[in-house]
Amino acid sequence: MSDKFTPHPRSTELLAAGIPAEYHSLLGHHGVGTLVEKMGIVFTHMSVEKMVATMPVDGNTQVTGLLHGGAHVVLAETLGSFAAAFHAGPRAKVVGIEINATHHRGISAGLVTGTAVPVHLGRTLATHEVVMTNEAGQRLSTCRITNMILAS
Template identity: 55%
Template sequence: MTEQPDAQIDIPTFLAALPQGMGRLNEKLGIELVEVSSRRVVGTMPVEDNTQPYGLLHGGASVALAETLGSVGSGVHAFGMSKLSVGVDINATHHRAMTSGVVTGTATAIHLGRTSAAYDVVITNEQGKRVCTSRITCALVPMPE
């Protein structure tokens, strides 16, 4: 990946430009963006109300956080080429259970191309311990007319 300057995006302006803001699922999960650029996206999500029947953080919630962060980063990258970003592949490994608190996800670009973008996403607890590791690949497609 060629190093190029990557300005951080103003989050309220970014969200206001999206047709549905953060999207209904992200709102339900309580996901909040902290930092946004095409190379790095950071966001948080509460564990409370995002648990499975045993009271543990739901793995699907972690995957939704990872997909959100990778999709936002690739969307910022795609926008500069007048394209849309759509997820085509995601995987996750869950390392540690959570029953309370807040998790923080950091998506770091590993590929920013003309037709695809990929991110490593690390989700940690409040002590900085890894909860989940994910990788997402998005296709960059022409915007509909």
């Protein structure tokens, strides 16, 4: 038996998205996905109690120069889904079944931070509130996402 560490097959992708190596076996089965890469989403904190990631405004704007409303939702769904998977564990699969968003303030430059906190963590459902803020800490949008937890 070899003492050498065999890296996760998606380690490069996962590390680029800010996912620590100790979580690769838990969250890395499918990687982070191409949309997360395209949007520039990077995780900065991962726990059952709170999941945090950032996303640049640059490259994710609508024609008027503001961060696209759909970009807010992509960040929220990414955080909520990863948070639900974190809660559910490596043997479960999570699928989004509902998401909603309220946009409070526009942003045209800088970095957006999304923070997901659990509203409900059950055996078959996980619901998270995700708040997006600008670099000054002002609330940009609030989303709620519910994921169904499926046995593998």
